[in-house]
Amino acid sequence: MTPSPADFSLQEQDMLHALTKATARNVDYADMYLESTVTDSVSMEESLVKRAVKSIAQGAGIRAVAGERTGFAYSDDLSVRDLEQAAETARYIAESPQGDHPLTVTHRTGPSQNLYPLTQPLTDITTEARVDLLNQIDVEARRYDPRIAKVMASFNTEQKIFLVVNSEGQLVGDVQPLARLQITCIAEDGANRQIGSYGGGGRVGFSFFVENGRALEFAREAARQAIVNLDAVDAPAGTMPVVLGGGWPGILLHEAIGHGLEADFNRRKTSAFSGLIGQQVASELCTIVDDGTLPFRRGSMNIDDEGTPTSRTMLIEKGILRGYITDRLNARLMGIPLTGNGRREDFRSVVLPRMTNTFMLAGESNPEDIIRSVKKGLYAASFGGGQVDITSGKFVFSASEAYLIEDGKITKPVKGATLIGNGPDVLKKVSMVGHDMKLDEGIGTCGKEGQSVPVGVGLPTIKIDEMTVGGTAMA
Amino acid sequence: MTNLPSTHGDRFPELAASVLKRAKSLGATEADLLVAEGDSVSVQVRMSEVDRLSKAREKVLGIRVFFGKRSASSSTSDFSEASLDRLVSDTCSLAKAVVEDDTSGLPASDQMAVDIPDLDMKDSRQLTVDEEIDLAKRAEKAAFDADARITNSEGAECSAGYGSILLANSHGFVGSYTSSSYSLSVSPIALDSQNGGMQRDHWYSVKRKFHELESPEKIGQEAARRTVRRLGSRSISTQEVPVIFDPEIAQGLLGHIASAASGYLLYKGASFLMDQLGKKIASESVTVVDDGRLPNGLGSRPFDGEGLPTRRNVIVDKGVLTSYLLDTYSGRKLGMASTGNASRSVGENPTVGITNLFLSPGPYSPEEILKSTKRGLLVTELIGFGVNMVTGDYSRGAVGFWIENGEIVHPVEEVTIAGNLKNMFNDIEMIGNDLVFRGRTASPTVKLRKMMVAGH
Numbered sequence A: 001m002t003p004s005p006a007d008f009s010l011q012e013q014d015m016l017h018a019l020t021k022a023t024a025r026n027v028d029y030a031d032m033y034l035e036s037t038v039t040d041s042v043s044m045e046e047s048l049v050k051r052a053v054k055s056i057a058q059g060a061g062i063r064a065v066a067g068e069r070t071g072f073a074y075s076d077d078l079s080v081r082d083l084e085q086a087a088e089t090a091r092y093i094a095e096s097p098q099g100d101h102p103l104t105v106t107h108r109t110g111p112s113q114n115l116y117p118l119t120q121p122l123t124d125i126t127t128e129a130r131v132d133l134l135n136q137i138d139v140e141a142r143r144y145d146p147r148i149a150k151v152m153a154s155f156n157t158e159q160k161i162f163l164v165v166n167s168e169g170q171l172v173g174d175v176q177p178l179a180r181l182q183i184t185c186i187a188e189d190g191a192n193r194q195i196g197s198y199g200g201g202g203r204v205g206f207s208f209f210v211e212n213g214r215a216l217e218f219a220r221e222a223a224r225q226a227i228v229n230l231d232a233v234d235a236p237a238g239t240m241p242v243v244l245g246g247g248w249p250g251i252l253l254h255e256a257i258g259h260g261l262e263a264d265f266n267r268r269k270t271s272a273f274s275g276l277i278g279q280q281v282a283s284e285l286c287t288i289v290d291d292g293t294l295p296f297r298r299g300s301m302n303i304d305d306e307g308t309p310t311s312r313t314m315l316i317e318k319g320i321l322r323g324y325i326t327d328r329l330n331a332r333l334m335g336i337p338l339t340g341n342g343r344r345e346d347f348r349s350v351v352l353p354r355m356t357n358t359f360m361l362a363g364e365s366n367p368e369d370i371i372r373s374v375k376k377g378l379y380a381a382s383f384g385g386g387q388v389d390i391t392s393g394k395f396v397f398s399a400s401e402a403y404l405i406e407d408g409k410i411t412k413p414v415k416g417a418t419l420i421g422n423g424p425d426v427l428k429k430v431s432m433v434g435h436d437m438k439l440d441e442g443i444g445t446c447g448k449e450g451q452s453v454p455v456g457v458g459l460p461t462i463k464i465d466e467m468t469v470g471g472t473a474m475a
Numbered sequence B: 001m002t003n004l005p006s007t008h009g010d011r012f013p014e015l016a017a018s019v020l021k022r023a024k025s026l027g028a029t030e031a032d033l034l035v036a037e038g039d040s041v042s043v044q045v046r047m048s049e050v051d052r053l054s055k056a057r058e059k060v061l062g063i064r065v066f067f068g069k070r071s072a073s074s075s076t077s078d079f080s081e082a083s084l085d086r087l088v089s090d091t092c093s094l095a096k097a098v099v100e101d102d103t104s105g106l107p108a109s110d111q112m113a114v115d116i117p118d119l120d121m122k123d124s125r126q127l128t129v130d131e132e133i134d135l136a137k138r139a140e141k142a143a144f145d146a147d148a149r150i151t152n153s154e155g156a157e158c159s160a161g162y163g164s165i166l167l168a169n170s171h172g173f174v175g176s177y178t179s180s181s182y183s184l185s186v187s188p189i190a191l192d193s194q195n196g197g198m199q200r201d202h203w204y205s206v207k208r209k210f211h212e213l214e215s216p217e218k219i220g221q222e223a224a225r226r227t228v229r230r231l232g233s234r235s236i237s238t239q240e241v242p243v244i245f246d247p248e249i250a251q252g253l254l255g256h257i258a259s260a261a262s263g264y265l266l267y268k269g270a271s272f273l274m275d276q277l278g279k280k281i282a283s284e285s286v287t288v289v290d291d292g293r294l295p296n297g298l299g300s301r302p303f304d305g306e307g308l309p310t311r312r313n314v315i316v317d318k319g320v321l322t323s324y325l326l327d328t329y330s331g332r333k334l335g336m337a338s339t340g341n342a343s344r345s346v347g348e349n350p351t352v353g354i355t356n357l358f359l360s361p362g363p364y365s366p367e368e369i370l371k372s373t374k375r376g377l378l379v380t381e382l383i384g385f386g387v388n389m390v391t392g393d394y395s396r397g398a399v400g401f402w403i404e405n406g407e408i409v410h411p412v413e414e415v416t417i418a419g420n421l422k423n424m425f426n427d428i429e430m431i432g433n434d435l436v437f438r439g440r441t442a443s444p445t446v447k448l449r450k451m452m453v454a455g456h
Helices: A012-020 A080-094 A127-144 A207-230 A250-261 A263-267 A328-334 A367-372 A423-429 B011-023 B081-097 B129-146 B216-228 B246-258 B261-269 B327-336 B365-371 B421-426
Strands: A029-045 A050-068 A069-076 A148-166 A171-189 A192-202 A236-244 A288-291 A313-316 A357-360 A376-388 A394-406 A409-414 A417-422 A430-433 A445-448 A451-454 A456-459 A463-472 B030-046 B051-068 B071-077 B149-170 B175-191 B196-199 B205-206 B241-244 B286-293 B312-317 B357-360 B376-382 B395-404 B405-419 B428-431 B445-455
Touching: A012 A029, A012 A080, A012 A148, A029 A080, A029 A127, A029 A328, A050 A080, A050 A127, A050 B081, A069 A080, A080 B051, A127 A148, A127 A171, A127 A207, A127 B081, A148 A207, A148 A423, A171 A207, A192 A207, A192 A394, A207 A394, A236 B445, A250 A263, A250 A288, A250 A313, A250 A357, A250 A376, A250 A423, A250 A456, A263 A328, A367 A409, A394 A423, A394 B376, A394 B395, A394 B405, A417 A423, A417 B405, A423 A430, A423 A463, A456 B405, A463 B395, A463 B405, A463 B445, B011 B030, B011 B051, B011 B081, B011 B149, B011 B175, B030 B129, B051 B081, B071 B081, B129 B175, B129 B216, B149 B216, B175 B216, B196 B216, B205 B216, B241 B246, B241 B395, B246 B286, B246 B312, B246 B357, B246 B376, B246 B421, B261 B327, B376 B405, B395 B421, B405 B421, B421 B428
Parallel strands: A050 B071, A069 B051, A236 A376, A357 A456, A417 B395, B241 B376
Antiparallel strands: A029 A050, A029 A148, A050 A069, A148 A171, A171 A192, A236 A463, A288 A313, A288 A357, A376 A394, A394 A409, A394 A417, A417 A463, A430 A463, A445 A451, B030 B051, B030 B149, B051 B071, B149 B175, B175 B196, B175 B205, B241 B445, B286 B312, B286 B357, B376 B395, B395 B405, B405 B445, B428 B445
16 A cells, blocks of 8 residues: 555645745755554553553655755644645755746656555554453463563554655655564563563564464563573673674664664764774674564564665675665755665655664574584673764674573573674674574664664674673673 | 644543533543654764654553542543543543552642642753754764764754643642753763774753753763774773772662652652661762752753652751651541642653752762772763662663773773662762753762672
């Protein structure tokens, strides 16, 4: 289904008329983004589904771009008068009178790919089905181990309809479903209390969660992590070899590499990666891509929020830095290709170049051999969040499930610890890459300039010869 | 379908009454409603050119309905009569689909705020776009002028806005307030001519009154000073040493106390401060206060997210945990009364939030604290989210300065600091006299006896 102006109770002519007000002689580009998003959320704690929330957000964001300058205004009223007002505000940036060139729509094609064909719209899932899912999770997590004292879970769905019309005569839109199940367990053993979290989702329907007992598997995994942490000893402090497990530990790539390759920072030359295209920034075992075209994935989109089809972008090829991820503004100013990475949280936010699904391609090593090669080090299986200082290149990510490796074997679990490194250096120390590439389960959210967008990451098991581990025990 | 006029603040009480009435007619036993409206203009300037101009105007209405002990919430930005009618009936259906929760419900009617004091939170000074551009340009220029090593910039941002909140419930409570805010910030980048590396830092000012905003020149100069002092940063070896948190960073520690003392984490068993009320959780010099009624405060509000009066709560008194932070629901769960800390996102259930949170100042100047440190780390920035509220385990990336014999020796990066919050609060051995409110949370300089610093 391709959205149309009628979905916003507007006529195409009204949109064009309002957008015309954002154009002027020196406006290079203008667009209007109409959005309507319905969010449904239920959550459970103390074995009760207590919270049920529905929200409807609707509005329009209009921008005018002149050179490096962007004028942006939004309105949550979609009356023609409000749209025109927003358009005139956006044009202020151009510092010249309104253009008199009437706009027409010349390209009206829908998205050329359908990465998330759902049999049932997310808005059709009954509240009863949502409640029942959470109740089953509660039972399953508690059944895993009697020491599971608390189970908290939430199930959120979002259906976003958007339509973007621009000064180049393009009118295109998409309907983007997004679902996420998140489970947190607290295990208690005397005074020892530990937490475990797990979840999954994507641009998927309700069946994704119930088929093959997937939701229950997520529940057992959250419970298992909490129980493992009951036996955790203090994490080591200092520099040591680190083995990252497959899947979610790919957040390493997101923080260490991905943000630094977003075009805006590189246009401004404020990234630690500025000017490094063509140079070696990783060991030749590392090939890393950003791919917005993977079916049903959380970070995927048929088109980005500027109407550009998403693609697979080579970031690092056998250790050599190849390219940046772009939005329209930065691609035009830098004279580089559009990659379909222009994203915004909602109509209230400006478009920025953002990652989609960022992952490292599989290598040839056997994961067991990778562990076996480490005499003394850390094996990190799961992570919480991470953060990067784009300019200095320093990044962190925090392990939520990790173990000591002693004499080639995984031994004791350790408490959560933050790992720190330098983006342009850390992947040069990758000495083994496993054949077990795995994408994460679909719970990632990336923050930039206060905007959150859903993303995915992926990684095979890899060995980093040396990284700083922020534990409390002298190694 | 008729749309209300877009500037309709004066019509909100009428709108609220009609939505509440509609909920009642559909069988709701209780209901409350929040309308938030805001307007803001912000400009970003980079390398002396306007980079982005953004204008925002929004309004949103959230409603929560109760059918006995069942409840649901929803929100919309579409205020047309048809849309609001649909919202109320959808929310009522949603409420009937969830299970009963014996703890749920509005606060008792006799607890609602009666007087709604004017907390002096509004400045009527309008800033034109050109004034904002000028302020941002001056701040960025001041940073460039301050030091030749400032060669690039992530830009300067100036914004001004106002917001208004109206809360009404089926007890007949109707309250509203408006507030304004002005902010100016700049993020310069300095180039290290030795190795080609770059460093970025920033400085800012946020105030409810325009005339209280720091001058753009002062903000730019401070941003430049903070940025160039990071040039030449390096890691240090792994060791356990005293750690000094500068005021910008120390406020984060207060945030962790406030989170751990929040009723929701406590009744869920997810706080390291469980069962600690009345017990010593920090060194004797530590007194932490949350005060919702500081005149002109960035976190002030005359009533909380449920319409209860805000007040001053002493969370930690001379090292002893004396109060949790509670709203009605989490208070009932713990068998206690609300502390007036309900915080509300429109369309969400209340949760607990801070108002103006601060650590009472101690006797020492920041210089005395530095001088007292033979070998240690002064932390000026933290990155990452390595804080476990269940266990108190703490491990984060740090940026700062290495101290030897009471003097700063060199800037430090690519290290972590780690410990456990339960010990860290007890390890606070010196508190500065430099308390300044720059946001909703404020702290003087704080020195901890020891933490594990991991480096090379």
